[in-house]
Amino acid sequence: NAGVTQTPKFRILKIGQSMTLQCTQDMNHNYMYWYRQDPGMGLKLIYYSVGAGITDKGEVPNGYNVSRSTTEDFPLRLELAAPSQTSVYFCASSYPTGGITEAFFGQGTRLTVV
Amino acid sequence: GQQLNQSPQSMFIQEGEDVSMNCTSSSIFNTWLWYKQDPGEGPVLLIALYKAGELTSNGRLTAQFGITRKDSFLNISASIPSDVGIYFCAGVNYGGSQGNLIFGKGTKLSVKP
Numbered sequence: 514n515a516g517v518t519q520t521p522k523f524r525i526l527k528i529g530q531s532m533t534l535q536c537t538q539d540m541n542h543n544y545m546y547w548y549r550q551d552p553g554m555g556l557k558l559i560y561y562s563v564g565a566g567i568t569d570k571g572e573v574p575n576g577y578n579v580s581r582s583t584t585e586d587f588p589l590r591l592e593l594a595a596p597s598q599t600s601v602y603f604c605a606s607s608y609p610t611g612g613i614t615e616a617f618f619g620q621g622t623r624l625t626v627v
Numbered sequence: 628g629q630q631l632n633q634s635p636q637s638m639f640i641q642e643g644e645d646v647s648m649n650c651t652s653s654s655i656f657n658t659w660l661w662y663k664q665d666p667g668e669g670p671v672l673l674i675a676l677y678k679a680g681e682l683t684s685n686g687r688l689t690a691q692f693g694i695t696r697k698d699s700f701l702n703i704s705a706s707i708p709s710d711v712g713i714y715f716c717a718g719v720n721y722g723g724s725q726g727n728l729i730f731g732k733g734t735k736l737s738v739k740p
Contacts, residue, residue, distance in 0.1 A: 517669075546728065555715065555732035556670075603669050607728065615660060616717070616728055618669035 515539050519604050519619035526594040526626045534589040534622050536604030544607045545587040546616070547571075547579065549600040556603065562587055594626045633716050633731030640706055641739050648714060648734040649700040656718035656729075659692050659699035664713045664733075673714075674701070706738050 520535045538545065543564045548556040548571075558571030562581040576598060578590040587606075591598060601623050607616035633650045640646060650659070658677050662670035674685050676692035676699060683690055689702045699718075703710055716731040 544728075548730075553735075556730045558730075561728075605728075615672055615675050617672065618662075620669050621667075 517604055517606055517617050517619040519602075519622050521622060522620065523623045524625070526591075526624065528594060528596065528626060530594050531590070531592050532594070532624075534591075534602055534604075534624075536587045536589070536619060537585050538587075538604075538606040538617075539585065540606060540608065540617070541584060542606035542608040542617075543584065544616075545581065546605045546607075547577070547587070547589045548603045548605065549573065550603060550621075551600050559589065559602075591624075596626050598624065599626045600624060631716060631718055631729055631731040633734055635734055636732070637735040637737070639737045639739065642706060642708060644706055646703040646706055646710070646736060647700060648716075649698060650716035650718070650731045651698040652718055652729075653697065654718075654720070655696040656720050657696075658719035659690070660717040660719065661688075661690050661699070661701045662715040662717065664715065666712070670715055703736075706736075708738050708740055711736055711738050 517538045546561045547559040550556050557573045559577050560579040562568045565584050568579050568581050581587050601621045603621050604619045605616045631650050631652050661674045663673050664670040674683050674690040679696045680694050681692040687704045713733045713735050715733045718729045
């Protein structure tokens, strides 16, 4: 099993550019999450999804958009990149049924906005 | 929204020492998870706890799900240099907001050889 796969691993954007961070999971998990982690800090939830077609805002959604057209994919979109969005982005998925609610993380995307 | 208080924020210990960290909340959780994050990597699940009072071990790691369901602790015995990293607790609540998964802010562990 590949688990949770994020692409790209690294990216440098100019201010005002847009990009999509890709996240795919092959575990048939219905819950998926996007977090950002600033240097030396914890994880802040950007958006999450409880299933295909359903998304909701987390703690820090401004400047981002998501979609969930399939169970497997949960892309994160930055429309107008700003320096404040320089961070490491982690995607995670979980399957909270039957008492099992473990979340698994991707390797992260390190984004720099200059 | 729900929040977890994780402490301590950071620890500097000598190799061979035992480590203890904990998470508390004003809300109850159905599940507690403990993760470790190595530099440049994503968090990796260490231990999952599903029942109040449950005590679970994974090698030198031991974690407990508090009786009140509002806290959990993680102990590391006889620390070694590769224990260095950031440890996160996460509480899970069926049907809660934030996608049912709430993270603490992490405990950064440094181990001196």
